Every structure is written in structure tokens, then in C-alpha cells.
Amino acid sequence: MPKDTLTGSRIRERRIAQGVRQAELARIAGISASYLNLIEHNRRRIGGKLLLDIAEALGVEPTHLTEGAGAALIAGLREAASDLPDAGAELDRTDEFAGRFPGWAAALVATRARVAQLERSVEVLTDRMTHDPQLAASLHEMLSTVTAIRSAASILAEPGDIDPDWQSRFHRNIYEDSARLAETSRGLVTYLEADNEQATETGTPQEELDGALEKAEHHIPELEQQADVAQVMTRLGRGLSSAAQSLLRAWLERYAADAKALPMNDLAKALTAHGTDALALSVALDQPPTRVMRRLAAMPAEVLGDPVGLAICDASGVLSYRKPLPDFPMPRFGAACPLWPLYKALNRPYAVLSADLVQLGRSGATVRVEAQATPVGPPQANSDPLFEAHMLVRPLPVSREPASPSADVGITCRICPRVKCIGRREPSILSAL
Amino acid sequence: MSGKVLLIEDEPNIIEAIKFILSREGWQVHAHSNGETAVQTVRDRTPDVLILDAMLPGRSGYDILRELREDISTQSLPILMLTARGQTKDREMAERAGASRFMTKPFSNSEVLDAVKALSGA
Numbered sequence: 104m105p106k107d108t109l110t111g112s113r114i115r116e117r118r119i120a121q122g123v124r125q126a127e128l129a130r131i132a133g134i135s136a137s138y139l140n141l142i143e144h145n146r147r148r149i150g151g152k153l154l155l156d157i158a159e160a161l162g163v164e165p166t167h168l169t170e171g172a173g174a175a176l177i178a179g180l181r182e183a184a185s186d187l188p189d190a191g192a193e194l195d196r197t198d199e200f201a202g203r204f205p206g207w208a209a210a211l212v213a214t215r216a217r218v219a220q221l222e223r224s225v226e227v228l229t230d231r232m233t234h235d236p237q238l239a240a241s242l243h244e245m246l247s248t249v250t251a252i253r254s255a256a257s258i259l260a261e262p263g264d265i266d267p268d269w270q271s272r273f274h275r276n277i278y279e280d281s282a283r284l285a286e287t288s289r290g291l292v293t294y295l296e297a298d299n300e301q302a303t304e305t306g307t308p309q310e311e312l313d314g315a316l317e318k319a320e321h322h323i324p325e326l327e328q329q330a331d332v333a334q335v336m337t338r339l340g341r342g343l344s345s346a347a348q349s350l351l352r353a354w355l356e357r358y359a360a361d362a363k364a365l366p367m368n369d370l371a372k373a374l375t376a377h378g379t380d381a382l383a384l385s386v387a388l389d390q391p392p393t394r395v396m397r398r399l400a401a402m403p404a405e406v407l408g409d410p411v412g413l414a415i416c417d418a419s420g421v422l423s424y425r426k427p428l429p430d431f432p433m434p435r436f437g438a439a440c441p442l443w444p445l446y447k448a449l450n451r452p453y454a455v456l457s458a459d460l461v462q463l464g465r466s467g468a469t470v471r472v473e474a475q476a477t478p479v480g481p482p483q484a485n486s487d488p489l490f491e492a493h494m495l496v497r498p499l500p501v502s503r504e505p506a507s508p509s510a511d512v513g514i515t516c517r518i519c520p521r522v523k524c525i526g527r528r529e530p531s532i533l534s535a536l
Numbered sequence: 537m538s539g540k541v542l543l544i545e546d547e548p549n550i551i552e553a554i555k556f557i558l559s560r561e562g563w564q565v566h567a568h569s570n571g572e573t574a575v576q577t578v579r580d581r582t583p584d585v586l587i588l589d590a591m592l593p594g595r596s597g598y599d600i601l602r603e604l605r606e607d608i609s610t611q612s613l614p615i616l617m618l619t620a621r622g623q624t625k626d627r628e629m630a631e632r633a634g635a636s637r638f639m640t641k642p643f644s645n646s647e648v649l650d651a652v653k654a655l656s657g658a
Contacts, residue, residue, distance in 0.1 A: 246620035250547070
């Protein structure tokens with residue numbers, strides 16, 4: 104999205120943060136309050152002298168209003184603040200901080216991501232200590248052997264005479280147990296080293312899959328050429344846990360089927376006529392909307408032009424695929440905003456839901472989404488189908504007004520400022536703003 | 537000091553060491569290593585104190601403990617639970633299952649001896 108589409112939102116944010124009334128700012132800038140209102144909601148472009156006047160009235164550099172900081176960076180800072188609510192981070196000045204010190208802000212967000220990853224690793228390791236049967240058995244054997252050595256050594260070290268036969272038996276026991284202990288220790292170290300990387304550097308299999316797809320930029324050139332999935336697995340599956348490899352294989356098989364049914368060249372031609380409108384492409388190409396959504400998400404930038412995001416969730420609402428947009432982040436951990444049409448689609452299977460959305464507490468960028476829920480797996484007699492939902496997210500072109508009033512949604516409850524929301528699961532750290 | 541101690545443990549050298557230190561104090565010690573037949577052995581042997589390892593081949597020590605506590609004849613049998621884990625939840629699990637006492641490996645000989653004495657009321 105071009106950077107100047109968010110200028111109005113930044114003006115509004117600064118004005119509110121400084122406690123200046125809209126009418127007052129409009130008067131200083133020499134425009135009507137209603138016109139300023141349109142600007143603040145990104146319905147009118149702003150530049151030239153008017154921008155300079157407003158920037159001066161707000162006491163900020165004009166570039167801070169026109170360039171601002173990336174939405175993902177702002178979201179990352181707010182999430183960082185939400186981790187430490189007692190630190191007193193100045194949430195109302197998040198945008199200013201990111202705009203003035205983008206490097207520091209990025210470092211803070213990266214550090215927070217690293218901390219989150221390490222916390223996740225600790226959870227994984229703790230879980231492993233508790234539930235890994237092989238590890239538990241090895242530790243039990245080691246401690247039992249140590250116990251036996253300790254008991255025998257204590258007996259031998261006691262003052263007084265011990266029967267020579269018993270003495271000989273305990274010496275032999277210590278010798279045998281120490282050899283067994285050495286062997287068990289070696290086996291344990293080998294076992295831990297073998298899985299060390301996957302256990303400490305990644306979290307759940309889904310997070311591993313997200314990371315692998317992000318690294319591949321969601322595009323698999325080999326599969327566009329009808330290559331074998333096994334060949335791609337060799338490249339992308341390296342270093343993943345077996346559970347993550349299983350998820351990746353399933354995703355690649357779906358990708359291969361999609362690429363075969365809807366080749367990249369056909370989609371590229373249709374894109375010139377219909378843009379990234381999933382429904383229009385679906386009709387034009389005679390393909391299911393959900394396949395069109397997945398294919399759009401898999402297209403490289405040079406084919407797609409405007410980037411698209413895609414979220415897929417299962418019937419429990421868990422995101423099984425996430426490709427966020429800079430202006431429409433998707434939570435990496437925990438649940439997303441229940442107001443997303445992604446979830447509404449689960450209530451209305453097969454219907455393609457379309458809406459223009461604004462993520463509250465953000466830069467005010469409007470996105471257009473299409474969502475549809477479709478059954479998973481083949482139909483079965485006397486069995487209710489299980490649904491999964493897709494939601495394609497695309498930036499609303501600058502020249503296009505929203506088709507209908509845009510709906511306000513969030514990312515996750517913790518960083519959403521909408522206090523009275525029927526979907527709220529937990530209090531927001533922004534509710535005081 | 538006299539009395540019967542049944543030791544259910546699968547590590548032969550621990551069995552030998554515990555047998556030695558308890559026998560020396562006058563206890564009659566019988567050892568058993570199989571989790572699956574442990575409950576029946578307890579009923580047959582009618583020990584004064586049972587020392588029970590948490591991890592056994594065939595059956596978990598916690599399962600054995602629970603079954604013994606459901607049986608009126610072994611409901612009040614003093615049981616010392618041995619485990620390789622010292623986490624609070626393991627202790628809680630042992631207590632919930634009905635252990636009279638809980639000891640984490642590696643323990644010392646004197647700790648075992650003191651525990652058996654205390655449990656038998658000696």
C-alpha cells in the first residue's frame with residue numbers, strides 16, 4: 104500500500120494524543136472540520152501546504168505524518184508492551200517512537216520475538232522433560248544406577264568390617280554400575296544432541312511450518328513445473344521435526360494439486376483482467392474460490408503486483424496457514440480476532456463473504472477480504488462434514504473507495520482498543536488510550 | 537528390630553544394597569521386580585512396610601499404589617514410594633495415589649533406613 108494512504112490516520116492519532124479537538128486543528132489549518140474528518144479517515148489525500156500547516160500545528164515533522172512506521176512494526180511494539188504491562192510503556196506514543204527511532208524499534212521487536220521463541224523453547228523442553236518417555240526412562244535409569252552406586256559405596260565406606268563376600272559383591276556392583284552409568288550417559292547425550300536443534304530453536308510443528316513457508320516466500324517454483332513433492336521435501340524439509348515435515352508434505356501436496364489444476368500462466372493472464380478479486384477469478388477460471396485464494400497467496404511478487412495475505416483455519420478456529428500482510432498482521436501465537444470474516448464463514452459454509460476491514464488501533468489502512476468455508480475431505484454418508492475456512496486479504500487500491508462502510512476488527516484481543524466488543528476474550532492493554 | 541519389608545524394584549544392585557542395610561538391622565526383606573504381579577505379591581507376602589519404585593517393567597508404581605489403596609486389606613499398609621523425579625507434581629501424584637512417604641533417587645542408605653523405621657513405628 105502506498106505510504107500516503109495512512110497520513111490521515113497519523114494526523115488523527117497525533118491530534119488525539121495531544122488532546123487537540125478536531126475543530127480546533129481544522130481552524131488552525133484553515134479548513135473545515137468535516138474536511139479534516141475526511142482526511143483523518145484517509146478519504147481525502149493531503150499534501151503540500153496543508154500538510155505542512157497541520158504538521159506545524161501538531162509540532163511534528165511532516166515526514167512523520169507521511170511516512171510513519173510500518174504497521175507490522177507498530178503491532179510488534181504493542182505486543183512487546185503487552186508482555187510487560189507494568190513497565191509503563193507509552194502506548195499512545197508508539198507510532199512516534201517507531202517513526203523517530205525505527206532502528207531501535209525494530210531491535211526491540213526482534214528482541215521480543217527472540218524472547219518469545221526462547222520462552223517457547225523452554226516450554227517445549229519442559230514438556231519434553233515431562234512427557235518424553237525415552238528421556239524419562241533414560242533419566243530414571245541413570246538415577247537408579249547412581250542410587251545403586253551410592254548405596255554400595257556407602258556400605259563399603261562405613262566403619263567396621265564387612266564380610267569379604269559382601270565386600271566383593273559391592274565392589275563388583277560398583278564396577279558394573281559405573282560402566283552402565285557411562286553407557287547410559289553417552290546414550291542420553293546422543294539422544295539429546297540428535298534432537299537439540301529442533302527442540303530448542305522451534306516451537307510447535309505449526310510454527311516450524313510457518314517458518315519454512317515464510318522462508319520460501321510461500322512460492323515453490325519446482326511445483327509450478329509439476330516436479331515431485333518428494334524433491335521439494337528434500338529442500339524445504341531439512342532440519343524440521345518429523346511432525347512439521349508431515350504438515351509440510353500435506354501442504355506441498357495440496358500446492359502441487361492446485362498448481363496442476365490452475366497453472367501459474369493461466370492465473371497470470373486472468374490477473375490482468377480481474378486483479379486479485381478471488382471471486383471474479385474463480386468465475387473466470389472455473390475454479391473454486393478457495394483454490395484461487397491459495398494460488399494467489401503462492402504467486403511471486405512479479406506475477407501478483409499487489410501483495411495478498413491469506414489465513415486458513417480449521418473448524419476449531421486454529422490458524423493452519425498464515426500469510427500476513429504488512430497492513431494486516433496475523434497473530435503468531437494465540438487466537439486471532441473473532442470478528443474476522445474467516446470465522447463468520449464457518450457459520451455460513453459455501454457462501455463467499457466479502458468485506459472491507461480496518462484493524463483498530465492500527466494505521467487505519469482498509470483492506471478487502473473474501474472468505475469462504477468449505478468441507479475438508481470427501482463426503483461421507485450420514486456424517487456431518489468438517490469445514491475449514493479461507494480468508495484472502497488484499498489492500499484496497501488507493502483510487503477505490505470502500506464498497507460499503509468498513510468494519511472494525513482487531514488482530515488479537517490483547518492489543519485491540521475496542522473495549523466493548525462481544526468477541527472480547529481478555530482485557531486489552533490499549534483500553535486506557 | 538524385626539518385621540517384613542517388601543521391596544518392589546527392578547534395579548538388582550539397589551535391591552542388593554537395600555536388602556543388605558535392612559537385613560543388618562533385623563528386617564526380613566523380600567524383593568520383587570515385576571510390576572504386573574506386584575499387587576498379588578503384596579497380598580501374598582503381607583509385609584509390614586512396602587518400598588515401591590514408581591517406574592517398573594509391566595506396570596507403573598502409581599497404578600500399583602492406587603490398586604493397593606482400593607483394597608481394604610492393603611488400604612493402611614505403610615508404603616514408601618521411590619521415584620527418579622523430584623518435581624512437586626510427582627510428589628503430589630504419589631500423595632494423591634496414597635503413598636505414605638515419598639523418596640527421590642538418588643537417596644542415601646540412612647534415609648531409607650530412617651523412613652522404614654518411621655513407617656513401621658519402630
